[in-house]
Amino acid sequence: MTTTKDASSRGKLFHIVKRTDLPVWKSWLIRIAAIVFSLIVCAIIIVAVTGDNPIQVYATMVKGAVGSTRRFWVLLQEIAMLLCVSLAVTPAFKMRFWNIGAEGQVLIGGLGATAIMLKLGHTLPAPVVLILVIVTSILCGAIWGVIPAIFKAFWNTNETLFTLMMNYIAIQIVSYFTYIWSSNKGNNVINTINTDNHAGWFTLPQSVDKYGYLLNILLVAVLTVLLYFYLNRSKQGYEIAVVGESINTAKYAGINVKKVIIRTMLISGALCGVAGMLLVSGTDHTITPNTAGGRGFTAIMVSWLAKFNPLFMVLTSLLLVFMSRGAIEISTVFGLNTSFSDIITGIIIFFIIGSEFFINYSIKRTHAKEVEAK
Amino acid sequence: MKKIIAMLLAVLFVCGALAACGGTNNNANNGAATKDEKPATNFKAGFIFLHDENSTYDLNFINAAKAACENLGVECVLKTNIGETNDCKNTALDLVDQGCGFVFADSFGHEDFMIAAAQECPDVQFAHATGTKAHTENLPNFHNAFASIYEGRYLAGVAAGMKLNEMIEEGKITAEEAKIGYVGAYTYAEVKSGYTSFFLGARSICPTATMEVQFTGSWYDETAEKEAATTLINDKCVLISQHADSMGAPTACEDAGVPDVSYNGSTVESCPNTFIVSSRIDWTPYLEYAIKAAMNGEKFDTDWTGTLATGSVVLTDINDKAAAKGTQEKIDEVKAKLESGEIHVFDTSTFTVKGETLTTYQADVDTDAEFKGDTEVIADGYFHESEYRSAPYFDLDIDGITLLNTAF
Numbered sequence: 001m002t003t004t005k006d007a008s009s010r011g012k013l014f015h016i017v018k019r020t021d022l023p024v025w026k027s028w029l030i031r032i033a034a035i036v037f038s039l040i041v042c043a044i045i046i047v048a049v050t051g052d053n054p055i056q057v058y059a060t061m062v063k064g065a066v067g068s069t070r071r072f073w074v075l076l077q078e079i080a081m082l083l084c085v086s087l088a089v090t091p092a093f094k095m096r097f098w099n100i101g102a103e104g105q106v107l108i109g110g111l112g113a114t115a116i117m118l119k120l121g122h123t124l125p126a127p128v129v130l131i132l133v134i135v136t137s138i139l140c141g142a143i144w145g146v147i148p149a150i151f152k153a154f155w156n157t158n159e160t161l162f163t164l165m166m167n168y169i170a171i172q173i174v175s176y177f178t179y180i181w182s183s184n185k186g187n188n189v190i191n192t193i194n195t196d197n198h199a200g201w202f203t204l205p206q207s208v209d210k211y212g213y214l215l216n217i218l219l220v221a222v223l224t225v226l227l228y229f230y231l232n233r234s235k236q237g238y239e240i241a242v243v244g245e246s247i248n249t250a251k252y253a254g255i256n257v258k259k260v261i262i263r264t265m266l267i268s269g270a271l272c273g274v275a276g277m278l279l280v281s282g283t284d285h286t287i288t289p290n291t292a293g294g295r296g297f298t299a300i301m302v303s304w305l306a307k308f309n310p311l312f313m314v315l316t317s318l319l320l321v322f323m324s325r326g327a328i329e330i331s332t333v334f335g336l337n338t339s340f341s342d343i344i345t346g347i348i349i350f351f352i353i354g355s356e357f358f359i360n361y362s363i364k365r366t367h368a369k370e371v372e373a374k
Numbered sequence: 375m376k377k378i379i380a381m382l383l384a385v386l387f388v389c390g391a392l393a394a395c396g397g398t399n400n401n402a403n404n405g406a407a408t409k410d411e412k413p414a415t416n417f418k419a420g421f422i423f424l425h426d427e428n429s430t431y432d433l434n435f436i437n438a439a440k441a442a443c444e445n446l447g448v449e450c451v452l453k454t455n456i457g458e459t460n461d462c463k464n465t466a467l468d469l470v471d472q473g474c475g476f477v478f479a480d481s482f483g484h485e486d487f488m489i490a491a492a493q494e495c496p497d498v499q500f501a502h503a504t505g506t507k508a509h510t511e512n513l514p515n516f517h518n519a520f521a522s523i524y525e526g527r528y529l530a531g532v533a534a535g536m537k538l539n540e541m542i543e544e545g546k547i548t549a550e551e552a553k554i555g556y557v558g559a560y561t562y563a564e565v566k567s568g569y570t571s572f573f574l575g576a577r578s579i580c581p582t583a584t585m586e587v588q589f590t591g592s593w594y595d596e597t598a599e600k601e602a603a604t605t606l607i608n609d610k611c612v613l614i615s616q617h618a619d620s621m622g623a624p625t626a627c628e629d630a631g632v633p634d635v636s637y638n639g640s641t642v643e644s645c646p647n648t649f650i651v652s653s654r655i656d657w658t659p660y661l662e663y664a665i666k667a668a669m670n671g672e673k674f675d676t677d678w679t680g681t682l683a684t685g686s687v688v689l690t691d692i693n694d695k696a697a698a699k700g701t702q703e704k705i706d707e708v709k710a711k712l713e714s715g716e717i718h719v720f721d722t723s724t725f726t727v728k729g730e731t732l733t734t735y736q737a738d739v740d741t742d743a744e745f746k747g748d749t750e751v752i753a754d755g756y757f758h759e760s761e762y763r764s765a766p767y768f769d770l771d772i773d774g775i776t777l778l779n780t781a782f
Binding site: 068070071074175179183184185186187188189191192195283284285286288290291293328331332335337338 | 426427451452453454455457458459460464467468471482483485486487489490506560561562563564565591738741745769
């Protein structure tokens with residue numbers, strides 16, 4: 001038996017080759033095929049486990065997501081919220097700074113908004129309160145985000161653990177304040193704030209905007225475009241990319257790495273603060289430790305699936321939100337637990353992530369001659 | 375290898391195609407896919423739950439919603455896992471869009487979002503359990519409801535007292551060691567009213583009983599509840615009860631072999647050796663009453679309190695394996711006395727606050743910015759709980775109960 005030059009392919013029928021020049025349309029074809037396959041697999045599981053008709057289940061899902069004007073608006077709102085947090089984590093990710101702390105940064109931003117609305121809502125004029133709400137929540141988010149960045153820049157601490165731990169601190173702080181500010185003593189619920197004068201509400205009057213989400217959606221749309229240009233067309237965006245590729249290269253090129261890390265996390269945290277503001281003053285008008293609703297973690301997936309491209313993130317967050325909204329309807333109509341919809345969502349995401357493998361690599365058949373030659 | 379893959383793919387496609395064929399027949403009526411029997415009327419009732427059936431609290435509501443709708447022959451739409459956020463308002467309005475003429479929410483934090491939805495849809499009746507605002511909100515289509523669950527807790531306490539006495543008689547503990555452990559969610563009046571009535575019930579039977587309360591800071595946190603129960607058991611509590619909604623405390627008791635008085639429903643299946651009895655609110659009478667009124671366009675109570683008499687406050691079956699002998703008889707006896715008004719749960723002669731018997735107390739009945747008492751609630755020798763508002767407002771710390779942590 002002689003040694004072959006390609007050791008990995010020895011005795012195997014297939015070998016894996018890195019793709020270099022896959023046309024864009026082909027990569028999208030693979031992605032669509034993955035979604036189709038995932039739907040087929042889900043269909044089999046639906047039939048096997050529940051006996052329900054998979055086509056009906058899918059139809060219900062679509063109906064749940066976009067079945068009425070209200071549902072459509074809610075869908076847009078949920079996309080905007082998830083997208084906003086995803087935008088926030090993206091500059092950090094592009095810099096290879098694993099900001100797992102968006103959940104906490106959003107909450108602290110929201111807490112800042114809550115504090116202003118509660119404490120100043122009836123002492124200052126409403127427009128002033130709103131400005132203060134916006135500024136405070138951005139500052140709070142930025143501060144919460146920059147603490148791990150400072151530690152990373154000066155003492156090279158592990159930012160993944162640091163940002164993760166900051167989430168739990170943030171949740172506890174919000175729990176503490178919901179207790180302090182409870183509307184009924186001791187029950188940890190803050191009632192809707194400023195229902196009388198709407199001070200600090202980032203919402204248009206109902207006569208103009210029936211569903212109350214227009215401002216949120218518009219603001220996030222603008223942020224998406226701005227962040228796209230910031231990351232791809234600005235000097236600072238380029239610096240982020242270089243630091244992400246190689247810190248040594250960045251240093252050699254004369255980039256102040258510490259400054260870039262701190263500046264980028266300020267931006268990341270500030271955007272999380274905006275998301276917190278939109279959730280508290282633009283949507284709920286109160287806060288609970290659950291206000292961020294796991295978006296800080298889902299955003300990681302949105303950002304990665306879109307390869308850190310803000311415009312693609314619109315699509316990936318649409319996909320995730322569409323499925324979760326649809327899932328709620330499935331659990332209602334078919335009487336299935338929401339965990340079942342999580343299973344379906346999980347399968348679909350698994351296939352989508354898996355499809356990236358086939359986009360980056362191709363599986364080639366090892367030629368018969370080569371096998372025989374061994 | 376390639377053939378195998380090809381075959382697998384073919385099978386997949388066939389399955390998909392089969393599913394597709396099945397689907398085309400009755401694609402149109404997927405909205406009512408789960409409804410086998412035709413409802414007697416076309417009235418729809420919508421329900422919003424904070425968690426799903428894994429939470430004992432929500433399960434109790436879900437069962438009542440199904441039962442009430444079935445009894446009345448109306449269609450019910452159930453929405454589970456709806457948070458205390460704007461999502462609640464969206465869901466309520468979405469239920470209205472689907473044609474619901476009655477919308478109900480089960481968690482305290484849903485209240486403001488239900489009020490907002492009620493303001494938008496004056497033709498639809500909105501009801502909310504455990505809330506405090508309906509009696510001051512002046513909204514004709516927004517209603518609160520609760521039940522005098524403190525009476526049920528008192529009866530459950532009687533069962534606990536019987537068990538303590540049995541343990542003393544059997545020589546397992548001395549009379550001084552009759553310490554009860556209680557896992558509470560928050561230091562909120564609803565919880566305080568609950569554990570105090572439970573304790574008073576137990577002490578009416580076992581006079582040496584004392585109690586320790588550990589709070590978890592969450593209505594539903596399985597780990598924290600289990601830990602709190604374990605802490606209490608390690609602290610030599612010989613019987614546990616809880617006001618929190620997961621299986622955490624009951625399973626900790628089963629693991630440690632400590633008797634447990636549960637809440638919201640029977641946990642006998644998971645805890646066959648330690649479960650004694652559970653008090654719960656049966657929401658079916660209220661839901662039937664409210665849905666019926668909404669259906670007929672009649673007015674119904676803005677703030678409704680269920681009682682033993684309405685069938686809203688009930689005890690589950692007693693588990694003879696864990697309960698003391700004669701528990702059922704004793705409970706029946708005390709229940710009759712409660713119903714006749716011979717005894718009162720919060721009889722001021724049975725408890726003291728800082729060593730003194732109360733003759734007057736201003737409770738915080740109306741929800742406003744300040745946590746100040748606004749209503750005199752002690753008269754005729756007892757504290758009038760759930761009379762001026764359905765949601766409990768008994769928030770006194772009575773002697774004999776030690777709060778281990780009050781951070782929540």
